[in-house]
Amino acid sequence: MPSQDPRGRSGPSRRDFLRGSGVAAATAVLTAPAVDALDEARAAELAQGPPVLSGDTTITLQVNGQAREVVVEPRSTLLDTLRNRLDVTGPKRVCDRGSCGACTVILDGDPIYACTTLAVSCQGHAIETLESFDPEIVPAAFHRNDALMCGYCTPGFVTACKALLDKNPNPTLEDVRRGLDGNICRCGTYVGVLQAALDAAKALRKEA
Amino acid sequence: MAEWPQNPRLISTEIPRVDGLGKASGRTKYPSDVHPEGMLFAAMLYSPHAHARIKKIDTSRAERIPGVRAIHLLAQEGATLRYQGDDIAAVAADTEEIARDGVRAIEVEYEVLPHVATESQAMAEGAPRVNPRGNVQKGRAQINGDPDAAIETADAVIEGEYSVPVITHVCLETHGLTVRWDSDRTITAWSSTQNVMGVSQELGGAFNIPPTNVTTLTEVMGGGFGSKFSADSWGIAAAELAKKTGKPVRLFLDRAQEHMAAGNRPSATGKIRLGAAKDGKLVAMIAQTHGTGGVARGAGFPLPYVYAVPHSRREHSDVFLNGGNARAMRAPGHPEGCCLMEAAMDDLAEKLGVDPLEMRLKNLPEGDFKTPIYEAEIRLGAEAIGWSKRKPRGQAEGRGPIRIGYGMGLHTWGGGGAQDKQVSCIINPDGSVELRSATQDIGTGARTILAIIAAEVLGLEVDQIHSNIGNSSFPPGQASGGSTTTPSMAPPALNAATQARDELFRRVGRAINEDPAGMSLAGGKLLINGKEAMSFAEACRKLGMMPISVTAGFSEGLTSSGVGGCQFAEVEVDLETGVVRVKKIVAVQDSGLILDMLTWRSQVYGGVIGGLNYALFEERVMDPTTGLFLNPDMELYKLAGASDIPEIEVIAYHTPEMRARGVIGVGEPPTISTAAAIGNAVSNAIGVRVPRWPMTPMNVLNALAQVS
Numbered sequence: 001m002p003s004q005d006p007r008g009r010s011g012p013s014r015r016d017f018l019r020g021s022g023v024a025a026a027t028a029v030l031t032a033p034a035v036d037a038l039d040e041a042r043a044a045e046l047a048q049g050p051p052v053l054s055g056d057t058t059i060t061l062q063v064n065g066q067a068r069e070v071v072v073e074p075r076s077t078l079l080d081t082l083r084n085r086l087d088v089t090g091p092k093r094v095c096d097r098g099s100c101g102a103c104t105v106i107l108d109g110d111p112i113y114a115c116t117t118l119a120v121s122c123q124g125h126a127i128e129t130l131e132s133f134d135p136e137i138v139p140a141a142f143h144r145n146d147a148l149m150c151g152y153c154t155p156g157f158v159t160a161c162k163a164l165l166d167k168n169p170n171p172t173l174e175d176v177r178r179g180l181d182g183n184i185c186r187c188g189t190y191v192g193v194l195q196a197a198l199d200a201a202k203a204l205r206k207e208a
Numbered sequence: 209m210a211e212w213p214q215n216p217r218l219i220s221t222e223i224p225r226v227d228g229l230g231k232a233s234g235r236t237k238y239p240s241d242v243h244p245e246g247m248l249f250a251a252m253l254y255s256p257h258a259h260a261r262i263k264k265i266d267t268s269r270a271e272r273i274p275g276v277r278a279i280h281l282l283a284q285e286g287a288t289l290r291y292q293g294d295d296i297a298a299v300a301a302d303t304e305e306i307a308r309d310g311v312r313a314i315e316v317e318y319e320v321l322p323h324v325a326t327e328s329q330a331m332a333e334g335a336p337r338v339n340p341r342g343n344v345q346k347g348r349a350q351i352n353g354d355p356d357a358a359i360e361t362a363d364a365v366i367e368g369e370y371s372v373p374v375i376t377h378v379c380l381e382t383h384g385l386t387v388r389w390d391s392d393r394t395i396t397a398w399s400s401t402q403n404v405m406g407v408s409q410e411l412g413g414a415f416n417i418p419p420t421n422v423t424t425l426t427e428v429m430g431g432g433f434g435s436k437f438s439a440d441s442w443g444i445a446a447a448e449l450a451k452k453t454g455k456p457v458r459l460f461l462d463r464a465q466e467h468m469a470a471g472n473r474p475s476a477t478g479k480i481r482l483g484a485a486k487d488g489k490l491v492a493m494i495a496q497t498h499g500t501g502g503v504a505r506g507a508g509f510p511l512p513y514v515y516a517v518p519h520s521r522r523e524h525s526d527v528f529l530n531g532g533n534a535r536a537m538r539a540p541g542h543p544e545g546c547c548l549m550e551a552a553m554d555d556l557a558e559k560l561g562v563d564p565l566e567m568r569l570k571n572l573p574e575g576d577f578k579t580p581i582y583e584a585e586i587r588l589g590a591e592a593i594g595w596s597k598r599k600p601r602g603q604a605e606g607r608g609p610i611r612i613g614y615g616m617g618l619h620t621w622g623g624g625g626a627q628d629k630q631v632s633c634i635i636n637p638d639g640s641v642e643l644r645s646a647t648q649d650i651g652t653g654a655r656t657i658l659a660i661i662a663a664e665v666l667g668l669e670v671d672q673i674h675s676n677i678g679n680s681s682f683p684p685g686q687a688s689g690g691s692t693t694t695p696s697m698a699p700p701a702l703n704a705a706t707q708a709r710d711e712l713f714r715r716v717g718r719a720i721n722e723d724p725a726g727m728s729l730a731g732g733k734l735l736i737n738g739k740e741a742m743s744f745a746e747a748c749r750k751l752g753m754m755p756i757s758v759t760a761g762f763s764e765g766l767t768s769s770g771v772g773g774c775q776f777a778e779v780e781v782d783l784e785t786g787v788v789r790v791k792k793i794v795a796v797q798d799s800g801l802i803l804d805m806l807t808w809r810s811q812v813y814g815g816v817i818g819g820l821n822y823a824l825f826e827e828r829v830m831d832p833t834t835g836l837f838l839n840p841d842m843e844l845y846k847l848a849g850a851s852d853i854p855e856i857e858v859i860a861y862h863t864p865e866m867r868a869r870g871v872i873g874v875g876e877p878p879t880i881s882t883a884a885a886i887g888n889a890v891s892n893a894i895g896v897r898v899p900r901w902p903m904t905p906m907n908v909l910n911a912l913a914q915v916s
Contacts, residue, residue: 073303073305075305076303076305080304080305083241084243084249084303084304087243089234089237089238089241089243090233090234090235091234092238092240092380092381092430093240094380094381094463094842095463095841095842095843096462096463097463097841097842097843099841099842099843100380100842102380129234130233130234131233131234131235133233135229135232135233138232139229139232139233140229140232142228142232143224143225143228143229143232144224146224146225146228146806146807146809146810147232148225148228148231148232148651149431149651149652149653149810149811149814150380150381150428150429150430150431150650150651151227151228151231151232151236151428151430151651152238152380152381152430152431153380154231154232155232155234158232158233158234176850177850177851177853178850178851180849180850181849181850181851182849183849183850184842184847184848184849185380185817186378186379186380186431186433186818186847187431187651187814188813188814188815188816188817188818188848189810189813189814190813190817190848190850190853191813191853191856192810192813193850194850194853
């Protein structure tokens with residue numbers, strides 16, 4: 001299992017986690033010497049591993065192309081760090097446990113849920129929030145198609161849409177649905193949202 | 209009524225909302241985003257038990273945590289907590305993380321009391337009492353005619369029990385506010401509310417200062433759906449913390465407490481006997497209904513609904529249990545009444561062998577102005593969904609285990625406005641125009657509607673009007689509920705803009721020695737006797753130093769009330785898994801004169817998607833053993849995502865007669881009949897009634913199991 005490296009993005013993926021559990025289960029039937037060997041290997045890995053962080057910790061995050069120094073706690077989420085400490089309030093806190101997508105930001109090109117990502121794990125990685133997007137492309141398509149009502153889920157949808165189009169500039173409606181399925185809207189703006197994503201793709205292709 | 213608007217240039221066209229780009233680019237600050245200098249973060253401690261007495265509270269450990277600045281108790285020792293999520297205390301700290309530490313460090317000794325968490329628990333003989341007057345409180349029976357005699361004369365009678373569960377609002381921005389004391393007698397509150405004036409009044413009342421000393425600001429807000437009319441206990445707690453610490457405080461509920469304590473839509477269960485003559489004409493209804501608003505009353509709903517029932521008796525009880533109190537939710541009572549009525553109508557049509565559509569046409573109230581509207585809407589909807597493809601119940605077509613079904617439902621709503629609201633229109637010498645009112649835009653497009661009206665009058669573009677609302681210090685505006693905002697605010701906006709325009713003509717006329725009677729505004733220009741004289745901005749410069757500021761109110765003839773509307777659903781149901789997929793919804797809606805076709809459509813789409821959620825997914829699940837709310841989150845409390853959205857065809861019933869009715873609100877009506885139509889479509893597909901909403905695999909399979 002990869003360690004929680006404060007200098008790099010951590011985040012054991014589900015696959016890593018399952019693989020890790022498999023190792024743990026296998027360990028149970030290993031002989032004692034084998035277990036000792038494994039423990040030694042782990043201890044060695046830990047010895048040169050990340051420092052244990054505690055209390056106020058100063059980190060630097062690359063947010064929308066700017067280096068932002070900020071004091072966080074190791075437990076501070078990326079979302080709360082952006083919103084509460086850096087006044088980057090585009091991403092919203094809604095479910096606070098990675099099920100609604102309102103907190104979506106782009107980390108090294110991938111959309112992630114900032115509410116379930118630790119800020120300390122994001123050092124050295126490029127964090128983009130929707131405030132940095134060209135307002136004439138994705139946000140404008142949302143605006144034109146009235147793909148928002150109260151607007152609280154909208155930043156997450158706009159960000160997920162941008163991340164989708166960065167990777168797939170020519171999505172089908174089904175691609176768009178899949179790309180935005182990690183986000184939830186309560187006002188019921190989906191019809192406009194799907195159209196906005198397709199329109200934004202068209203606008204991007206024209207620009208390219 | 210038809211004098212306004214004459215030859216509109218903007219009204220009834222598709223105009224993107226004026227605040228849309230700010231929201232879509234993440235730049236607009238919500239009440240939960242603002243961060244006044246020195247702000248502290250607050251978090252709530254709430255009851256972990258369904259029913260308990262607080263024996264002891266010790267905050268000393270919490271107070272010693274570095275960074276915790278103040279603690280405010282909302283419940284004292286000896287107080288009874290009546291549901292999981294009930295308020296106990298609020299903690300303000302330098303960071304949100306520390307505020308939560310503070311919450312965890314408060315030591316509370318509880319005496320856990322027996323609870324009733326479900327309706328069957330609450331209604332059981334000898335159940336612990338939530339309300340001293342009993343858990344089941346019967347209202348007076350509503351009787352019309354002689355139902356007992358009449359039902360004996362019916363050719364067919366059905367008896368069914370139908371139910372709709374408690375659901376919650378799930379506002380994406382949780383309830384809360386950011387609050388600052390500007391002096392020892394003045395407050396600024398950035399509140400996520402549907403009612404800026406109400407929040408000022410409540411905060412003023414709580415601290416014994418005039419409401420005018422409390423400025424409530426809601427530039428935008430993240431959803432209310434009827435649950436955000438109050439400053440709430442936690443809002444007052446935040447202001448207490450701000451007062452104690454001398455610093456601004458931000459307090460927004462966490463997601464779990466939002467579900468538990470910030471409102472819900474009551475359940476509705478009805479045992480209904482409905483009888484009709486052979487031709488489908490209704491004869492009588494006898495219904496016993498109940499519902500729960502948790503610890504509060506308020507589980508009423510209309511029944512009979514929409515249709516003319518010559519003889520009826522309806523007995524209703526409110527059931528009290530250890531759950532958060534109900535609040536108004538989008539079209540309060542109507543989706544519930546609609547589901548129950550429309551299910552019974554369909555079951556009866558089935559029994560009679562009458563086409564459910566024909567049965568509905570037959571039972572529209574005679575002489576009601578809405579009847580011809582419904583008739584026209586039903587025709588349009590039936591055509592759009594392809595009603596002719598519908599097979600009688602039990603004969604649905606499909607492939608493999610999939611069956612296709614069709615269903616429909618009708619609804620009604622008021623949607624008229626208040627007559628005591630005001631708007632100011634300010635025309636500045638630099639040519640800028642501002643509207644002001646203490647109403648707010650909860651996502652409906654109210655801000656845009658006001659700008660459209662003024663732009664139409666002043667011959668300007670919509671983005672040239674600064675529609676400044678969401679500020680309690682402005683002239684009194686409407687609270688946003690019951691589809692009343694637009695009909696309340698459109699007349700004063702029109703009157704203010706018109707009077708401001710006329711004042712502009714008078715003062716420009718004086719300045720350039722022209723008769724104001726010959727003046728008009730169009731295309732950003734001032735015209736004299738139809739000829740372009742100068743730009744609007746130039747005309748405004750003639751005002752010198754003194755802006756025009758006009759405050760105007762209501763006038764007759766611009767609005768009305770009372771709408772119909774019908775919806776049709778096509779669904780596919782898998783008989784083996786019980787999974788329902790909605791393929792298409794058709795929503796036909798009238799709402800008088802439509803001001804902005806784009807935002808109007810969004811309201812209808814949103815209403816339908818809300819209804820689809822009620823139909824398929826939403827349910828508050830209470831655990832009878834522990835009394836706890838099992839799904840206060842957004843993964844087990846399910847809402848539709850992009851892949852769940854069917855084709856939705858919105859048909860605006862917007863004939864000249866409808867336009868002539870004037871402005872009527874549209875927030876509520878389109879969310880009412882969706883769940884009813886889907887429920888009927890499911891029954892049509894699988895051949896049996898699914899009597900419980902939502903149409904989850906479990907409820908669908910249970911219904912199938914009943915007959916096999």
